[in-house]
Amino acid sequence: MDNDYIISLVEQGKRIDGRKFDEIREIVLEPNISKNAEGSARCKIGDTEVLVGVKMDIGEPYPDSPDEGSIVVTTELSPIASPEFELGPPGVQAIEIARIVDRGIRESKAIDFKKLVITSGEKCWILFIDIYPINDSGNLIDASALGTLVALKNTRYVKEENNKAVFGEFTNKKLELEKTPITITFVKIGNNILLDPNSKEEEVAEARLSAAVYNGRIYALQKVVKMGKEDFERLRYNPIEIAKLEYDEGVLPITIKRPLPSKK
Amino acid sequence: MSYTKRDDGRKFDELRKIKAKVGVVKRADGSAMFQMGDTIAIASVYGPRELHPRFLQNPERGVLRCNYDMASFSVTERKKPGPSRRSTEISLVTEKALASVIDLDLFPNTVIDVFIEIIQANAGTRCAGISAAAMALAHAGIPMRDMVAAVSVGKVGDKIVLDLDKEEEDFEEGATDIPVAMTARKREITLLQLDGEVTKDELMEAIKMARKGCEEIYKIQVKTLKEIYKNG
Amino acid sequence: MTGLIMNERDIVVPGEKIASGMDYLPGNGTFREGEDIYSSQLGLVGVNGRFVKVIPLTGKYTPREGDIVVGKVVDVGFGMWNVDIGSAYSAILNMRETSEFIDRGADLSHYYDFNDVVIAQVTKVVRYKDVNLTMKGQGLRKVKGGKIIDVTPSKVPRIIGKQGSMIKMIKEGTGCNIVVGQNGKVWIKGERIEDEVKATEVILKIEQESHTQGLTDTIKNILEGKGK
Numbered sequence: 001m002d003n004d005y006i007i008s009l010v011e012q013g014k015r016i017d018g019r020k021f022d023e024i025r026e027i028v029l030e031p032n033i034s035k036n037a038e039g040s041a042r043c044k045i046g047d048t049e050v051l052v053g054v055k056m057d058i059g060e061p062y063p064d065s066p067d068e069g070s071i072v073v074t075t076e077l078s079p080i081a082s083p084e085f086e087l088g089p090p091g092v093q094a095i096e097i098a099r100i101v102d103r104g105i106r107e108s109k110a111i112d113f114k115k116l117v118i119t120s121g122e123k124c125w126i127l128f129i130d131i132y133p134i135n136d137s138g139n140l141i142d143a144s145a146l147g148t149l150v151a152l153k154n155t156r157y158v159k160e161e162n163n164k165a166v167f168g169e170f171t172n173k174k175l176e177l178e179k180t181p182i183t184i185t186f187v188k189i190g191n192n193i194l195l196d197p198n199s200k201e202e203e204v205a206e207a208r209l210s211a212a213v214y215n216g217r218i219y220a221l222q223k224v225v226k227m228g229k230e231d232f233e234r235l236r237y238n239p240i241e242i243a244k245l246e247y248d249e250g251v252l253p254i255t256i257k258r259p260l261p262s263k264k
Numbered sequence: 265m266s267y268t269k270r271d272d273g274r275k276f277d278e279l280r281k282i283k284a285k286v287g288v289v290k291r292a293d294g295s296a297m298f299q300m301g302d303t304i305a306i307a308s309v310y311g312p313r314e315l316h317p318r319f320l321q322n323p324e325r326g327v328l329r330c331n332y333d334m335a336s337f338s339v340t341e342r343k344k345p346g347p348s349r350r351s352t353e354i355s356l357v358t359e360k361a362l363a364s365v366i367d368l369d370l371f372p373n374t375v376i377d378v379f380i381e382i383i384q385a386n387a388g389t390r391c392a393g394i395s396a397a398a399m400a401l402a403h404a405g406i407p408m409r410d411m412v413a414a415v416s417v418g419k420v421g422d423k424i425v426l427d428l429d430k431e432e433e434d435f436e437e438g439a440t441d442i443p444v445a446m447t448a449r450k451r452e453i454t455l456l457q458l459d460g461e462v463t464k465d466e467l468m469e470a471i472k473m474a475r476k477g478c479e480e481i482y483k484i485q486v487k488t489l490k491e492i493y494k495n496g
Numbered sequence: 497m498t499g500l501i502m503n504e505r506d507i508v509v510p511g512e513k514i515a516s517g518m519d520y521l522p523g524n525g526t527f528r529e530g531e532d533i534y535s536s537q538l539g540l541v542g543v544n545g546r547f548v549k550v551i552p553l554t555g556k557y558t559p560r561e562g563d564i565v566v567g568k569v570v571d572v573g574f575g576m577w578n579v580d581i582g583s584a585y586s587a588i589l590n591m592r593e594t595s596e597f598i599d600r601g602a603d604l605s606h607y608y609d610f611n612d613v614v615i616a617q618v619t620k621v622v623r624y625k626d627v628n629l630t631m632k633g634q635g636l637r638k639v640k641g642g643k644i645i646d647v648t649p650s651k652v653p654r655i656i657g658k659q660g661s662m663i664k665m666i667k668e669g670t671g672c673n674i675v676v677g678q679n680g681k682v683w684i685k686g687e688r689i690e691d692e693v694k695a696t697e698v699i700l701k702i703e704q705e706s707h708t709q710g711l712t713d714t715i716k717n718i719l720e721g722k723g724k
Binding site: 005 | 697
């Protein structure tokens with residue numbers, strides 16, 4: 001009954017919480033919520049709340065990229081945040097969120113991994129980005145991505161001594177962010193596209209699309225369930241038009257590795 | 265050997281600054297945040313709800329399940345996400361510290377789930393977790409015979425002190441940490457652990473101090489719980 | 497000292513002493529220990545003659561005999577249905593408690609099926625756990641269409657208002673058919689979706705601002721379209 005209700009409401013151009021289709025809930029960002037973290041933030045989108053912490057450590061660069069540091073994104077969907085979550089190792093949903101956040105940062109080159117190198121091929125900084133949803137009222141993806149961005153923005157390096165990190169001792173050196181990609185998530189309900197779904201809408205959605213965008217360019221896409229060509233048209237969001245082109249060519253992949261040209 | 269003055273200027277029997285808030289997790293049946301100095305715990309309660317799988321159900325009484333977890337970034341050196349031997353033990357002692365005050369026999373075959381997340385750690389995390397959880401349980405409307413408050417006491421150098429912070433726990437000349445949880449009305453001890461070395465007399469003195477600390481914490485719990493309805 | 501220690505409508509937390517001595521008897525949300533009566537729940541003290549009780553302010557719905565509730569059928573069993581009424585346990589609706597005669601062995605889902613929404617009355621509660629419902633009574637029925645919203649059960653009286661004044665105003669102002677269950681589940685059905693949205697908005701506003709002064713006027717203004 002509830003599900004049908006949401007669907008019939010959407011058909012009439014309305015949402016259960018009274019928002020317009022392209023209206024996002026109120027966003028509240030709070031940096032530095034945890035003192036021992038190198039960087040941290042709280043991101044609220046409506047009632048959805050996510051905590052993100054960044055920790056740094058020194059490790060070895062990957063052999064194929066000796067001049068680059070790296071990031072490791074993890075999401076813990078603790079049952080603290082929703083009656084639907086269960087204890088145990090990260091499940092599909094948690095891994096997907098972490099992967100989307102990871103890709104948004106990586107593909108947009110929000111962080112210049114080269115700047116994380118200490119000694120080429122030997123030592124580099126690794127950023128551990130850990131995401132903890134505290135309340136899931138829908139759209140954890142965007143809250144996680146945005147929280148991550150804010151946490152990274154106030155990340156300071158820990159002290160380094162003889163190629164080892166000295167935990168708990170912070171330096172004045174801040175992590176440099178080259179870009180600030182925002183992730184936006186849409187869902188498709190019936191023939192309509194809705195921005196920033198709440199948990200009820202997520203439940204009834206037939207399809208979901210998340211895009212990391214910066215300055216009119218798309219850097220990463222995550223598409224779940226097949227979307228038709230017309231769905232993308234309805235997205236109206238400029239960069240999505242480009243994704244449509246990709247789709248027309250039948251190559252819309254889960255990840256778009258290169259930045260796409262922006263079409264005005 | 266002498267510990268004459270606390271780093272943060274507190275008296276030896278003084279708690280760190282406490283902040284508490286109820287209703288911090290919207291989707292939960294009850295929730296609370298409890299902060300002692302730089303230690304912050306969030307607790308949420310779900311239930312009573314049907315326990316699955318069924319073979320775990322107890323037809324005589326409800327089951328209390330607690331899960332304590334530290335966010336990876338809550339400590340100076342990143343803690344790997346997921347359970348550890350330490351968190352498993354703390355989950356268990358938290359359960360024991362709270363179970364005795366809950367009217368579990370009213371809810372056979374069900375489970376009451378308590379989830380605790382430490383988002384910033386500076387000693388006394390299990391105690392902050394228990395204090396938060398007790399508030400979250402009350403907030404969830406769970407029938408209880410009493411409230412529970414918890415605080416760590418211990419010996420730093422040669423002094424018995426209340427509510428140790430991280431620096432005191434790591435005191436180079438040795439520190440003994442004694443987490444204590446107590447019921448408010450009956451003043452029964454529901455958690456007592458000890459890491460270190462104290463004499464019997466010192467232990468008694470420490471427990472006395474913990475009692476005083478728990479009473480103060482209880483007052484804050486009550487005030488916070490009542491405040492949300494002041495206008496109701 | 498004997499007698500009441502707390503006053504009517506005082507807020508108490510679990511374990512707080514409400515009354516002392518044998519002059520008073522422990523009701524819902526309280527327990528006796530020795531000579532004293534204590535609260536077992538976070539809530540408001542209520543005194544009814546010699547009985548003291550605590551009316552919970554939060555948490556799951558605690559069923560009471562006589563309550564009219566809105567529930568959802570979650571299971572069709574042998575000779576009965578299980579109905580989710582938002583409490584810790586689902587309630588039981590026996591086939592003999594329906595308004596029409598049902599033959600033994602009949603397909604019960606023909607009458608009430610999985611996910612059907614019913615307005616029912618609580619007839620019997622045994623220790624929180626065994627809750628029995630009936631469909632025999634005025635206004636008790638299965639409802640079709642519309643939507644259900646959840647509010648905190650303790651806010652239900654405010655939504656209904658004095659002698660039903662508030663809910664009457666909302667019904668008239670929105671043209672919706674509304675049933676407020678004591679269990680905090682509210683069924684709303686209107687001619688148009690807009691009407692249902694309006695009714696929802698107003699009810700959630702009452703829930704949120706139940707303590708504020710002049711709430712009736714605020715709601716009246718919203719219903720008449722005069723600002724928020």
